[in-house]
Amino acid sequence: MKTLENILNVHSIESFGTHDGPGIRMVIFLQGCKLKCQYCHNPDTIDTHGGKEYHIEDLVQRALKMKSYFGEKGGVTVSGGEPLLQAHNLIPFFKRLKEEGIHTNIDTNGRMLNHPTIELLDNYADLVMLDIKHMTEEGFQRITGKRNKETTFNFAKHREASGKKMWLRYVLIPEITNTPELLHQLGQYFKDYQTIEQIELQPYHKLGIHKWDALGWEYELKDARENTTEELENASKILSNYFKKVKIN
Template sequence: MEVKGNIHSLESFGTVDGPGIRFVVFMQGCPLRCLYCHNPDTWDSKGLAKYQMTPEELLAEVLRYKNFIAKGGVTVTGGEPLLQAEFLREFFRLCREAGIHTALDTSGYICTPKALAVLEYADLVLLDIKTIDPELHPRLTAVKLDNTLRFLDELEKRGVPVWIRHVIVPGLTDNDEALDKLAEYINHYTVVQKAELLPYHTMGTYKYEAQGLDYKLKEVEPLSAERLANAKEIFKKHGITV
């Protein structure tokens, strides 16, 4: 039986999810519960996905925009895309056949053989590292840190290019010592091309209200421009492109 992907939404003109203009696929379902998640509507893997598509159907949709994304490509995000690893591997394989650059945006939490098989057809991985503090990680995400670091090891082993993504949250991850530790840690990996430091914002809070969920960080102010600049300087000191 052909596998179908549960897809939350599609964006045909993404500019912040990898290089160039990209077709962005938001997959339905995520095992993490990040305190600052701005897509809580993608959490429920049993929820009603807006689209159910085969890899071929999704590729056909992407190809409608091929001229726009010629210098960019396709990014699959979520949710957590690797919850649907078999679908994703086949979709990425078809993209490669069609000459389309593929990027996977993942937390690395799902580090199974099926998930790792997707990497065969991933041209770039956007790896979201929430923190490398093993005690803080479960508070931030409701899951342990171990798999994310294992996933980064696997990317190094396979030579898959990586952009590290890290959200800086006042009072949680906006901490000079923690930022320095993270920068030092990722600097050991030859596959890491750059780090994207993302300032915490509150733009997704309305989604929590709409779903009757309690937003745990409602007292936290968005990150200031000064603190973002400070974080960038810490990473640059380690020779990391930000």
């Protein structure tokens, strides 16, 4: 029976993802996000009214067909958009995945920490990949269009207190997020966290500009450049002083 509680609003599904968590993964991109990040390469996931409805059990069965490919490390990652906008419905979905012995992961901007989110995080999410947008309030507002970067850091504090695994993600934009000062600030803030297994650095690219154009939206980072190899290596070296593992995607 189809009810609002057992439906997820999905933008797209990737069957054999290798960049959204450990191992081979089924990656479900949910529709809808409250942020409008300047570098978003999937701006078509932002509108909460788009997407396609999927019954939770249909998604579980789809994951079960892939289970043999997951191996010991793989599983299901829910990304977006912002998946925690649908946290209430993710609870029964992740609960079913856990019943089937499938590893669960959430890729989130950490802007929500309400009761459904806390239940999901504490009981059903094996891993959280947390996107750190910027280390200053001014920079956060410029990139996301929203205020209050502290919500993401409060989310990280909750995850750390739970003792459950977390990865960080950070987009490197020359002169905007990729400066030595900001990288040291990032490292200093998280250096004592015990739950962080690694930080993933996402080199800035412009692969999503055509999607912004198709939506009739202005892409504000047209003048931003991509990182040089040396800049990526220097960022990795700085953060290696603070994190167990630094990975450049």
